[in-house]
Amino acid sequence: MSVKLRVWDPLVRVFHWALVAAFAANVFVTAPGKAAHQWVGYAVAGLIALRLVWGFVGTRHARFADFMPGPDAVLGQMTDMATGRRRVHAGHSPLGAIMIFNLLLTMAGLAVSGYAMTTLMFFGVEWVEEVHEALVVWAEISVVVHVLAVVVESRRLGVNLPKSMVTGYKTLP
Amino acid sequence: MTDQDDSTRGIARPKARGPRMLIALIVFQILCSAFFVVDIIEDFAAGDAVFSHMLPELGATLGLFVGLVFEVRALLHLLRRQAVMEKSLGVAAGALGALMEDYFRQWGLTPSEADVAAFTIKGFTIAEIAAMRGSAEGTVKTHLNAIYRKAGVQGRGQLVSVLIEDLLNAPLVPAGGPVDAGTATKV
Numbered sequence: 245m246s247v248k249l250r251v252w253d254p255l256v257r258v259f260h261w262a263l264v265a266a267f268a269a270n271v272f273v274t275a276p277g278k279a280a281h282q283w284v285g286y287a288v289a290g291l292i293a294l295r296l297v298w299g300f301v302g303t304r305h306a307r308f309a310d311f312m313p314g315p316d317a318v319l320g321q322m323t324d325m326a327t328g329r330r331r332v333h334a335g336h337s338p339l340g341a342i343m344i345f346n347l348l349l350t351m352a353g354l355a356v357s358g359y360a361m362t363t364l365m366f367f368g369v370e371w372v373e374e375v376h377e378a379l380v381v382w383a384e385i386s387v388v389v390h391v392l393a394v395v396v397e398s399r400r401l402g403v404n405l406p407k408s409m410v411t412g413y414k415t416l417p
Numbered sequence: 418m419t420d421q422d423d424s425t426r427g428i429a430r431p432k433a434r435g436p437r438m439l440i441a442l443i444v445f446q447i448l449c450s451a452f453f454v455v456d457i458i459e460d461f462a463a464g465d466a467v468f469s470h471m472l473p474e475l476g477a478t479l480g481l482f483v484g485l486v487f488e489v490r491a492l493l494h495l496l497r498r499q500a501v502m503e504k505s506l507g508v509a510a511g512a513l514g515a516l517m518e519d520y521f522r523q524w525g526l527t528p529s530e531a532d533v534a535a536f537t538i539k540g541f542t543i544a545e546i547a548a549m550r551g552s553a554e555g556t557v558k559t560h561l562n563a564i565y566r567k568a569g570v571q572g573r574g575q576l577v578s579v580l581i582e583d584l585l586n587a588p589l590v591p592a593g594g595p596v597d598a599g600t601a602t603k604v
């Protein structure tokens with residue numbers, strides 16, 4: 245008997261895949277620093293701003309309060325992994341939430357440092373450029389870990405998490 | 418011994434600091450490794466990598482990775498032990514907990530089997546264990562069969578008596594001196 249849970253509202257889902265597209269575009273497609281790169285970067289800023297607001301007024305599992313990770317919850321999830329217990333979280337899991345806050349902050353940092361490079365004050369200032377580039381590396385590492393974690397957790401729990409980010413529903417075994 | 422007294426009175430045990438320190442160390446070491454790996458990749462990409470100059474860096478990175486493997490294993494072990502003590506045993510956490518751990522290792526139980534075995538010894542039913550572990554009852558039964566086979570026993574009763582026998586053979590008065598009244602009544 246499987247249970248279908250509605251977890252992600254359309255805004256969260258559109259936000260997620262738009263963010264993925266924009267990040268990929270700026271890493272692989274647009275020329276660094278050119279107009280297209282800047283516009284895509286501002287789109288990322290807009291998406292993050294929207295998500296921040298939605299984190300306070302959105303639907304149940306979209307709210308930050310719903311997935312604020314505490315030390316006990318994090319230890320609990322690690323214990324589940326260590327003992328092979330399968331406890332499915334309806335919304336974001338505690339470890340997942342840490343990664344999500346990291347990704348949101350990193351994306352915001354990218355947009356801010358990118359914008360700073362175009363301002364008179366920081367134009368040509370080396371360390372701003374270095375911050376932007378360091379954040380790119382950090383973001384790439386984070387995304388790889390994020391995707392690996394999604395795959396590992398999907399297998400451990402028997403729930404197709406990527407599918408839930410498309411359809412909005414988690415199917416619990 | 419104080420642990421046992423606390424849990425019988427329903428007082429929460431002080432939060433173990435072990436896992437937290439270990440997790441902090443692991444996170445720190447992962448960050449260090451990431452830094453080294455990125456640095457090495459950049460050196461190679463820039464083409465100014467002289468292998469002999471890189472050796473110390475490569476060695477340090479390797480050392481970090483090996484350390485990480487050991488730390489993660491220690492963390493998993495620690496979490497499993499705490500899971501057994503907190504969730505399934507309460508009163509007997511000290512002596513019986515340690516004894517169980519020894520046997521589980523000796524029998525070569527997997528982490529899932531060890532978890533199911535601990536719940537079983539405590540007396541939970543298959544349905545209860547399945548609910549607590551978020552798995553199907555069939556899965557728990559499969560684990561149980563493996564546990565009984567590895568332990569060389571016929572069923573739950575024998576599994577428990579293996580442990581009880583060992584506890585009864587152990588001296589009731591520890592080498593350090595007589596047990597205080599509060600503990601003695603519970604042994």
Ligand code: HEM
Pocket residue numbers: 266267270271276277278281282283284285286288351354355356357358359360361362373376377380
């Ligand atoms: C999610 C957002 C962003 C991502 C993923 C991103 C990614 C990148 C990448 C991969 C580079 C090349 C770095 C390198 O040379 O190693 C770069 C450079 C650059 N980015 Fe962004 N960027 C983002 C946002 C922005 C924004 C919002 C702006 C400006 C409004 C911006 C302005 C620049 C500039 C001026 C450079 C050239 C720096 C240089 O010449 O070294 N970026 N960005």
Ligand code: HEM
Pocket residue numbers: 256259260263264265267268295306335336337340344347348387390391394405406407409
């Ligand atoms: C550029 C790459 C990516 C970024 C920046 C990113 C970012 C994020 C963010 C911010 C969230 C939180 C969603 C929210 O609550 O608003 C999230 C969740 C999620 N992402 Fe990604 N993501 C990326 C790539 C991917 C990919 C490629 C997949 C598919 C394999 C994926 C699967 C998921 C899933 C399944 C969740 C929900 C996790 C859960 O159930 O708790 N992500 N991601």
